[in-house]
Structures are given as C-alpha cells and as structure tokens.
Amino acid sequence: MRVLLIHSDYIEYEVKDKALKNPEPIPDEMKKGRMDEVLVAFISVEKVDEKNPEEVVEKAVEEIVNVAKQVKAENLFVYPFAHLSSELAKPSVALEVLKKIEEKLKEKGYNVGRAPFGYYKAFKISCKGHPLAELSRTIVPEAAKEE
Numbered sequence: 001m002r003v004l005l006i007h008s009d010y011i012e013y014e015v016k017d018k019a020l021k022n023p024e025p026i027p028d029e030m031k032k033g034r035m036d037e038v039l040v041a042f043i044s045v046e047k048v049d050e051k052n053p054e055e056v057v058e059k060a061v062e063e064i065v066n067v068a069k070q071v072k073a074e075n076l077f078v079y080p081f082a083h084l085s086s087e088l089a090k091p092s093v094a095l096e097v098l099k100k101i102e103e104k105l106k107e108k109g110y111n112v113g114r115a116p117f118g119y120y121k122a123f124k125i126s127c128k129g130h131p132l133a134e135l136s137r138t139i140v141p142e143a144a145k146e147e
C-alpha cells in the first residue's frame with residue numbers, strides 16, 4: 001500500500017465519470033464533498049496487500065493516526081487514489097481495505113470522510129506547507145517481506 005499524506009486547509013472533490021465498470025454505488029450527497037482543516041490520505045492499495053488485508057489496514061491506521069497526532073489533525077479524509085503504484089490490488093479488495101481504514105479511524109474518535117471509489121473525480125486541495133504537511137508511507141504485509 002502507498003499512502004500520500006497531505007495536511008490541508010481543505011480538500012474538495014466532485015465525481016465526474018465512472019472509472020470502473022462497477023464503481024461503488026453512492027447517494028447523491030456523496031457526488032461532491034469538502035472537508036476543512038484535514039489530514040488527507042491518498043491511498044493506492046497494492047497487489048501485495050492481498051496477502052494480508054487485515055494487517056495492512058491495521059498498519060495504515062497506525063501510520064495515519066501517528067501523523068494526525070503530530071500535526072494535530074482531528075479531521076481525516078481517505079481518498080482512493082490509483083496513481084501511487086503500478087501494482088494495484090483488484091478493486092474488490094481495495095474498496096474493502098479503504099472502507100475498513102475509514103471505519104477503524106472513526107472508532108478511534110476521528111471525523112473521517114472518504115471519497116467515492118471507482119470514479120474519475122475533480123479535486124482541489126490546499127496544502128498547509130509546514131514541514132510535516134507532505135509525507136508518504138509504504139506499507140506491506142509481513143508475509144511479503146520474507147520473499
């Protein structure tokens with residue numbers, strides 16, 4: 001899994017077209033979204049993550065919470081982003097992993113948004129530009145490390 005973390009004044013998105021034959025079904029209110037004072041996590045779920053999705057969810061949540069504490073962000077935004085890797089997991093696995101990350105972050109008390117999965121989206125983001133405002137993480141299951 002590749003994660004790009006951007007501490008932002010805001011992020012806003014607008015769904016344009018389907019990017020998959022069967023994108024995530026979404027209610028009208030999810031076609032546009034905005035969150036302010038937010039740590040945005042652009043996430044590419046990778047093929048290697050299919051070896052242990054539960055483990056990469058836990059590790060991703062840990063990494064995101066760690067940065068959120070450092071930058072004092074209470075709002076988090078999970079953004080499915082297929083452009084951080086050339087070895088993508090299949091959409092069914094990726095969507096489940098992203099939903100689980102969202103769910104576990106909420107369980108930890110954060111306000112969490114998520115952009116819809118399987119669409120082309122326009123987005124605007126305002127990076128805060130401080131030293132910890134742009135970070136990236138690579139997360140792999142332990143099983144993959146032994147190979």
Ligand SMILES: C[C@@H](O)[C@H](N)C(=O)N[C@H]1[C@@H](O)[C@H](n2cnc3c(N)ncnc32)O[C@@H]1CO
Nearest residue numbers: 019045080081082088089094117118120121
């Ligand atoms: C396209 C661009 O504007 C938009 N931002 C986009 O990336 N759309 C992606 C993700 O929402 C999702 N998607 C599919 N596979 C994956 C994966 N392995 N990991 C994350 N997302 C995925 O499906 C879309 C097409 O790949």
